[in-house]
Amino acid sequence: MRLSHVGKAFANGTLALRDLNLAVRPGEFISLLGPSGCGKSTALRLLAGLGSPTTGELAWAGDPTLSFVFQEPTLMPWRTVFGNTYLPLRLRGMGKAEARPRVMAALAGVGLAKFADAYPRQLSGGMKMRVSIARALVTNPALLLMDEPFAALDEITRGRLNDDLLTLYQRERLTIVFVTHSVFESVFLSNRIMVMAARPGRIVADIPVDAPYPRDREYRTSETYNRHCRLASEALHAAMAEAADGH
Amino acid sequence: MATEVALPEPLPGFPRFRLGWGRVLRLALPLLVGIVVLVSWEALVRIQGIPVYVLPGPLRIAARLASDWDTLSGSLLVTVRVTLLALLAAVIGGGGLAILFAQSKWIEASFFPYAVILQVTPIVAIAPLILIYIRDTELALLFCAWLVAFFPVLSNTTLGLNSVDHNFIDLMQMYRAKRWQVLWYLRLPGALPYFLGGLKIAGGLSLIGAVVAEFTAGTAAAGSGLAYRILESGYRLDIPRMYAGLALLSMTGVLIFTLLSGLSWLLLHKWHESAARRER
Structure with missing residues (x-):
């Protein structure tokens, strides 16, 4: 799956993305990390086929099954x-x-x-998000797209x-593109972090996180983790400073 | 995710129909008020010696209701028939039009103003014309009642069909849902609470529409519904029978409202906030 030289302008003239290049290889866990308004959600929606780029092109290998997890659980009540x-x-x-075994x-x-027979209204926020993830995985997607799925949840959840x-990523051998504005989340989860800057939205750094999976609590306190957090953090600050200079 | 989720136990339940003290009082208090009013009314009529052709007491009215039951119940049946058929037509017509409107903004823009015009023109003013054009009196009454009742169903359902969260639309698009699937799995269930709200209003309006049409038809609707009976009793200064007819109409309205509220609860209590009870 590849985005090449993709740009996206909205009807009101805002240039949301400019010259975005991104190739997703099978088995990767990519985080799009950036401040709000940097177009990371727009990029994800383009990957999902929701809306088309103004310039550049998207190329899929074949006709892959895609799944999307929104910031809200988006469950039908x-x-x-x-x-x-x-x-x-x-x-x-x-x-x-036929579907029952797969759903279960x-x-x-x-x-x-x-909780199969419960209604969404009866569940906590974290449980709703789990259902949302289950719905995304039930189709065995070739690519799972997640748009700040945990941003509205409390720290512990x-x-x-x-x-x-x-x-799940390891067991199901998923390929994931994950949008977040949390440095810690991106370093903990992904093996590649794309740092984005705003106005217009573009990728300014591509940071590989080569720590092996499974990653657990130990990884969260390790030196590798810290080093990558610092790297990502610096890249993010540079991106934000650059955007601030531009105005 | 190896970890089994062990969270809210027990799961918050659904509101159930329980007969607690609160509910008993809720039924008993209005009943008590009703009884006090009726007793005072009866007492006033007797003590003041008010003549029956000015204001009959409730006992007198009840006696009249019993003695004229054969005629009145027959008329009640006619009115209820028109009301329910009109309500059914309102559901089919209003709901169907709403679904049509939801298919395209342009269809909605073209026809919605005319639905509004039909709604805001007083039915009493249109009824005489309708009675001229439609020879079959019952059909004419039905049409009048429908005209009043279909609008709340139409406007509420249209609102409901258009109030879908954009994320859901994106979701359906991602799963390449067909147009009818979006309607069936997303728009229609989402519009259900709105539709039921409109239905509750339409229930009362179809009864009003039926009665107004009957009044307008007057003697043309010879020997038919309750409104005609009230009109006829008025000409004869048979005040107790007028009250008896009125009482039957009110009770019919209350019954329709209760049944529709029950239906609404039945369909929504498992998932919709309007029917859900919060524990504090």
Whole structure:
């Protein structure tokens, strides 16, 4: 999957992205890290095929299954946890009996098998996000796109979901592009961090994080982790200073 | 994710229909008020010696209701029939139009103003014309009642169909959902609470529409609905029977409202905030 020289201008004249180049290789966990308004969400939406670039082009290898996890859980309140997770398969015309094992496996993957019959209203914020992830994974996507999925959650829930996402990443051999504005989250999760600057949105640094998985609590306090946090942090500050100078 | 989630236990439940003290009082207090009013009314009529052709007491009205039950219940049936058919037509017509409007902004823009014009023109003013053009009286009554009732269903459902969260639209697009799938899996269930709100209003309006149309039809609707009975009793200065007819109409309205509220609760209590009860 590749974005080459992609630019995106909105109808109001805002240049959201300029000359963005990004190649996603299978098995990568890429974080798009940047301040608000740097176009990282716009880039993710372009990857998802939601909207088309004004300039440049997107190239997919074949016709891959994509999944998207929004910042909000985006669950249909009238469908149960099972019903929400089943939806993507239902839309493809798969019957309930056939889909059941896959849906239940996806729910078990996020630790929510027991809650299949609950309605979203009954769940906590973290649980809702887990359902949202299960729904994204039920189609076995070639590429999972996540738009600040944990930003609205409290620190403790966020930490647990980070751990669990990495477990899923390894077990299911996922390819993930993850948008975040947290340096720590990006260093903990990904093996490649793309730092973005705003106005116009562009990639200013490409930082590989070569620490091996599985990563656990020990990694969070390791020297490698710290070093990468400092690197990413500096790149981010440089990007923000540059943007500030430009105005 | 190896960790099984062990979170809110027990899971917050659904509001259930419980008969607690609060609910008993909620039923008992208005009943008590009603009884006090009725007793005072009866007492006033007797002590003051008010003649029956000015204000009959509730006992007198009840007696009249019982003695004329055969005629009145027949008329009630006619009115209820028109009301329910009009409500059904309002659901089909209003809901169907709303779905059509949701297909394209331009269809909505072209036709919505006319729906508004139909709604704001007083039914009493249109009814005589309708009665001239539609020979079959029951059909004419039905049309009048429908005209009043369909608008709340149309406008509420249209609002509901258009109030879908953009993330959901993106989600459906990502899953390459077809147009009918977006309607069936997303827009229609999302519009349900709005539709039910409109339905509750339409229930009362279809009864009003039916009665107004009957009044306008007057003697043309010979021997038919309750409104006609009230009109007829008025000509004969049969005040108790007028009250009896009125009481039946009110009770019908209350019953329709109760049934529609029940339906709404049944469909929404598991997921919608309006029907959910919070524990504090």
